[in-house]
């Protein structure tokens with residue numbers, strides 16, 4: 001393989017820049033021509049593809065977001081859109097594509113393969129919802145951001161003796177909510193992977209009040225319900241003063257943690273190695289600190305396991 005391209009797709013994630021830099025520089029190190037595509041799959045369709053040099057990825061390793069811009073491309077979901085994308089790559093002689101993104105981006109990369117482009121995925125999403133890797137690029141930074149925000153909320157919750165309901169991102173995954181809840185010492189965590197009864201939550205809050213505990217933190221994953229809905233439902237069981245806080249896109253921005261930079265650097269370079277080994281249709285990952293490659297077909301059908309012991313521990317510690 002002589003020419004490859006790199007793009008970022010889906011929600012941006014801190015550490016994507018480290019992965020871009022690593023893929024580009026590793027390719028150059030291996031004497032491969034490397035191209036950068038801006039605006040995700042839309043950029044492929046509209047031919048936003050340019051030859052990259054070492055300097056094109058300089059001074060980005062420490063920045064949040066993605067220097068290549070990202071997109072959610074509806075056109076790429078059509079065969080006609082994907083055909084244009086594949087034709088544009090082939091016209092430049094590009095045989096391999098590294099897709100840095102989430103599960104949706106993997107689905108797109110998988111379909112592009114069918115049109116004769118070798119594709120390798122690099123898992124980057126704050127949601128940590130990709131099977132085949134213990135952790136995705138961006139998750140660690142987002143988790144730390146959320147915990148920092150909840151710490152701030154705790155200050156005011158304590159001062160006013162209130163219950164706060166904090167809504168966090170994660171789409172259908174409870175990973176962010178679960179681990180942020182444990183790390184921030186939340187009393188209650190709602191995640192899509194578990195069914196938590198509002199009546200039980202109200203009972204726990206009441207038991208706390210009876211013991212003299214005045215404030216409470218409830219973390220709710222957006223995949224379960226909104227903070228607003230949670231507040232309305234809780235009010236049916238217990239009369240307490242509540243406030244809601246929707247953390248929103250603050251969770252996605254910011255300087256990548258050292259962990260995300262290391263992960264991005266490892267996986268970006270590994271994706272190049274996989275393409276050079278003739279692999280296609282696989283997602284790069286780390287499992288128990290070893291680099292791994294998992295077939296997209298497997299990634300799509302497997303659900304990432306959540307760790308119930310973390311949920312249990314959080315419950316035991318937050319009485």
Ligand SMILES: Nc1ncnc2c1ncn2[C@@H]1O[C@H](COP(=O)(O)OP(=O)(O)OP(=O)(O)O)[C@@H](O)[C@H]1O
Nearest residue numbers: 010011072073076077101102103104105107108125
């Ligand atoms: N089934 C599919 N076929 C073709 N393309 C797809 C498919 N699913 C997703 N894509 C492409 O991948 C893009 C990114 O997917 P999506 O919006 O789900 O984000 P993601 O990669 O999962 O990242 P995140 O969840 O972190 O935002 C979509 O906008 C679309 O262009």
Ligand SMILES: O=P(O)(O)OC[C@H]1O[C@](O)(CO)[C@@H](O)[C@@H]1O
Nearest residue numbers: 011102125126127169170171252
């Ligand atoms: O930025 P958008 O398009 O509103 O997407 C928000 C979604 O993207 C993510 O931040 C990443 O997948 C999800 O947690 C969230 O549901």
Ligand SMILES: [Mg+2]
Nearest residue numbers: 102103104125
């Ligand atoms: Mg996704």
